[in-house]
Amino acid sequence: MTRQQLIEHIFTKKTFLCVGLDTDIKKIPQHLLGNDDPIFDFNKAIIDATAKYCIAYKPNLAFYECMGTKGLSAFERTVEYLKETYPDHLIIADAKRGDIGNTSAMYARTFFDGYDIDALTVAPYMGEDSVTPFLEYENKWVILLALTSNKGSHDFQLTTDQDGERLFEKVIRKSQAWGTPDNMMYVVGATQGKMFQDIRMLAPDHFLLVPGVGAQGGSLQEVCKYGMTDDCGLIVNSSRGIIYASGDTDFAQVAAIKAMELQREMATELDKVNK
Template sequence: MNSKELFSQIKSKQSFLCVGLDTDPAKIPQYLQREKDPIFEFNKQIIDHTAEYAVAYKPNIAFYEALGPKGWESLQKTLEYIPKEIFTIADAKRGDIGNTSKLYAKAFFESMDFDSITVAPYMGRDSVLPFLEFKDKWVILLALTSNEGSEDFQIIPSSDGELLFESVLKKSRQWGNPDNLMYVVGATRGENIAKVRALVPDHFFLVPGVGAQGGSLEDVAKYGMSKQCGLLVNSSRGIIYAGKDMDFGKKAGEEAEKLQKEMAILLEKYL
């Protein structure tokens, strides 16, 4: 899937919503525990009720690999169940020396057939380029994250005043292009989203931090939207755990629809 195809889906659904499938066995409804594969059954219902509003799904790989082989099976079944026109993100945050990165890329792009994978950039070019060698696949590079510890390193200034995340953006934009390279940009500070957009005007952003972490959807659109929208705004807990009983799928759909309606207004306002 290229950026034009992704933008076409955004326009069609009037949405730039990514649903995070951070599926925790301890948080899914108790009745599902009787199923042969509770994780997949939970994800299946979430997908059934949110697919009309979402343009992407993002399983966080840690929630699956923590369960061993059964978790990987649940992940594969989930990936195969997601409608083919919807963008898929392996939130794996990989990044290692070149030969290792190439095997990570084969695992997620060939064996599992995800559309994209999140990658940590701090080992440099040779740890990222193997992921960019795969046709019609995407790297989503960590640029400016929304977690509490993000300020420990990402905003350290160099001697000339350039912040570390700005250096990462300037260097990494030489490695890929707007059809194979996205950036993770946290939603918690609108002014920093604007800084990132100025440095990479045509690239898509995967934006966590809206909702549970306090980020503003309005600010994300105001400071981050590009001529092709350029945004995938992720919501995980706020959608998938909106309900706790047998109607959890319906509740998830309602929350996804609320966000989609807000996004439709913002697309009209800023696009």
């Protein structure tokens, strides 16, 4: 998916919501557990219920790997279903990969060639040659961890170097020599509030993938106030707040309501942008 297509979808549908498919067999409604593939069935119901309120889906690989080949198969079926049924939705594999060059190239092949997924989250610690193999695929996206939503983000990401630059700023600055706003985004946690201003100083045009609204306590309004651009520039993810809003047979309907509520807030924010 190109940047232009992404922007069009956002302004047409008036949403920049990403639904996180962190599907945990221990948390899905009991009535699904007798099915052959409860993880896929859960995802399919969530997707069908929420597709009109969002522009992206983000399965986190941890939740699928946890179930071995069965989990991986559910992941593959979910991706296939999305591509067939909702081809305009961006598919983000949240895998936080990153390794030496020849190994990152294998991961890139897996996600971009094999699964033909649109975007992959990548960890920056190992530097340029761990990231660039992912950037060699046309119309695919690297989403580089910059300033994450968790408490541990303070341990290293905020460390200030001798030139006064914080690590997450250095990651954003240096990585702009590797990719462009057309093939690279950054992960910035919704819990980081005013830090979005600092990030927009460095990356005025890049899309930001923003987890942490909902269960983790981030505010959508604050993210938009400090992070939104004329192109929107934001993809805001909610996982647990949508997919586990009800643990009963009405889980998909309740997920739709939660997604719709976020979509309406997002429409209000988008109306502030002159597009």
